[in-house]
Amino acid sequence: MNHEERGIPTITRSRLLATLPEGHGERLLGLAREVTFPAGSRVFHEGGKADRFWILRSGMVALEAHVPGRRDQVIETLGRGELLGWSWLLEPYAWHLGARAVNRTHAYEFDAAEVRRLCARDPVLGQALALHVVGVVARRLQAARTRLLDLYGPSGTAGAG
Numbered sequence: 001m002n003h004e005e006r007g008i009p010t011i012t013r014s015r016l017l018a019t020l021p022e023g024h025g026e027r028l029l030g031l032a033r034e035v036t037f038p039a040g041s042r043v044f045h046e047g048g049k050a051d052r053f054w055i056l057r058s059g060m061v062a063l064e065a066h067v068p069g070r071r072d073q074v075i076e077t078l079g080r081g082e083l084l085g086w087s088w089l090l091e092p093y094a095w096h097l098g099a100r101a102v103n104r105t106h107a108y109e110f111d112a113a114e115v116r117r118l119c120a121r122d123p124v125l126g127q128a129l130a131l132h133v134v135g136v137v138a139r140r141l142q143a144a145r146t147r148l149l150d151l152y153g154p155s156g157t158a159g160a161g
Helices: 015-019 022-031 112-123 125-150
Strands: 033-039 043-044 053-056 063-065 072-076 096-101 105-111
Touching: 015 022, 015 125, 022 112, 022 125, 033 053, 043 125, 053 112, 063 125, 112 125
Parallel strands: none
Antiparallel strands: 033 105, 043 096, 053 105, 063 072, 063 096
């Protein structure tokens, strides 16, 4: 059964898959399984074992940072086509943030160990995937920095300028 028959959209609908060299997105999608997260459900906990990742098909997922003595703070919200989870790529394979489904969310789930093995066998795919993940990490780091400055920066500085 091909990916279209399984309901997997063309690779251009995902930023990750669109950045991979021709044919490599299909190889990666061959490892995917479809999953659904109910609204409000926890996808993963900060500090937990990062053994999978997802490409969101629909819905929204909030990335949250644990703040002792306060409720978790939303750092960023992800939607359709975005990569959820990057901690699976770097040891010690532990989540740096938590994630919660904002609404009913459908995603393609990938087993991290299986993807790492595929990348080891196919260095072109491995490099392309790693470069994409580095870009995601850089964007999310900037989003986290901005959000934390909004939350905890000196009073009166948010929105000034």
